[in-house]
Amino acid sequence: MKETVIIIGGCRSGKSRHALEMAEKIAGKEKFFIATLVPNDVEMKQRVARHQKDRGNTWTTIEVPVLVPEVIAEYSQKADVILIDCLTLWLNNLLMETKDERKITKYIQRLTQSLKKARCPVILVSNEVGTGIVPDNKLARLFRDTAGFVNQDVAKCADRVIWMIAGIPVQIK
Numbered sequence: 001m002k003e004t005v006i007i008i009g010g011c012r013s014g015k016s017r018h019a020l021e022m023a024e025k026i027a028g029k030e031k032f033f034i035a036t037l038v039p040n041d042v043e044m045k046q047r048v049a050r051h052q053k054d055r056g057n058t059w060t061t062i063e064v065p066v067l068v069p070e071v072i073a074e075y076s077q078k079a080d081v082i083l084i085d086c087l088t089l090w091l092n093n094l095l096m097e098t099k100d101e102r103k104i105t106k107y108i109q110r111l112t113q114s115l116k117k118a119r120c121p122v123i124l125v126s127n128e129v130g131t132g133i134v135p136d137n138k139l140a141r142l143f144r145d146t147a148g149f150v151n152q153d154v155a156k157c158a159d160r161v162i163w164m165i166a167g168i169p170v171q172i173k
Helices: 015-024 042-058 068-075 087-097 101-117 138-157
Strands: 004-009 031-035 059-063 081-085 122-127 160-165 168-171
Touching (some): 004 015, 004 138, 015 081, 031 042, 031 068, 042 059, 068 081, 068 101, 081 087, 087 101, 087 138, 101 138
Parallel strands (some): 031 059, 031 081
Antiparallel strands (some): 160 168
């Protein structure tokens, strides 16, 4: 059954673990993990290796810093499930390419269009960044605000929205 699910929460809330557990329950062999992180230091490379080990060899990992909508469109035709981790890192990568809010809005629209057209279940992980203080610089505010818009738009087109709190999933849609 085709379903779009967004799992959202704070840092270390259990989002990635829960997303992987959900995805593992979906029957089929064609499982694609869309990794948006660009590891730039030793510690992040170690995290990536740990996550890859946790997934095991039943997953095909595709590293996609920016072209997430295009990969969803291509791989959902043959996948049994796609897991994207995570939207906030994807947004970070977009902001490194452009600060033009109109271009970013178009990327977000392409993302939601690709989710609506996907032919397999898609599970997305994202961080909730709007519950903290207002950042003191323009770029950080742009990131926070745009992350909120991404989360709203994806949640609107998702079949289910799950909020992770201290490792506990709470379905809110």
